Amino acid sequence: MKASIRQKLERIAFRLEEVDALLASGETAKDANELRRLSCERAEIESAARLYADYRQTEADLRQAEEMQAEPEMRAFAEEEMATLKQKLPELELELQKLLLPRDPDDERNILLEIRAGTGGDESALFAGELFRMYTRYAERRRWQVETLSANESELGGYREIICRVVGNGVYSRLKFESGAHRVQRVPETETQGRIHTSACTVAIMPEAHEVEEVQLNPAELRIDTFRASGAGGQHINKTDSAVRVTHLPTGIVAECQDGRSQHQNKASALRVLAARIKDVQLREQQAKEAATRKSLVGSGDRSERIRTYNFPQGRVTDHRINLTLYKIAAIMDGDLDETLDALATEHQMALLAALSGE
16 A cells, blocks of 8 residues: 555544544533534544554454464465455555545535537437436436426427436436537438438536525626517416526626526526536636646546437447447437446546546
């Protein structure tokens, strides 16, 4: 184990002893806020401290087994014990390194999912609708809730743009690598000569801001416009100026919502989308700075980056960031995303581990 990693673990083990002593003291018990803070800190470091204690005990057992080799009657047992312990040590070290990886503070947040049709006209809008169904089906498998905030339907079906909110445990941690350009290759139904067309949609996964104030929205910097909603939605939607468009003047970022039944609902939804978009810009700026010193193996998540191709004639889906190709396009389009998402998360974890080892 590298000295720098061992030093971090020694500090964690020492800190656990400190926290336990503080929690046991009568003075701490009198301060509810301090008691809560220390309890949370203990929960965060306990696993690493306990696993490091196991690692050190394994090292001690290995040294003892090596000493036993000198005794002829114990040599066979010692060699068998050494083989087991030498296999266990690197496994424990890998688990410890994973526990030391920095946690993404947004992993447990809900998300705003945006899907926009790109190149390919109506075929792109149809594919946007299929992507939306894919993510909705995946959400159903995870028992997440999906709430549509805004939808701009195309004439032939599908969406030119759709924005929804996904609520559940660990939503952002599972879907955060989905941002980017998704390309589809297939023969459109309107194609009479059987030629394969290539279209694209962009997907944006944005962690939802806990509160609008988190991104410091100043009312003086917002322009709020109301207008009459268009598109399907029954008789009510076209009779009042209930649709709302909010513009953040300093950045020019715009959000609009028209699917709610009242101007109040649409304004609240638009502010939620705007806050998430501003936070997304801030996150991508931060990621760009980090990428200057260490490039992530799974890409930056930039929306212009082609991340995945869905080839219907060949029945395959290829994620270009990790060179993963799966020949089960029907299952994937029906929401079977875990194999791809697990591979992306593992690759990202390996990149972080490599950076940790290089420190």
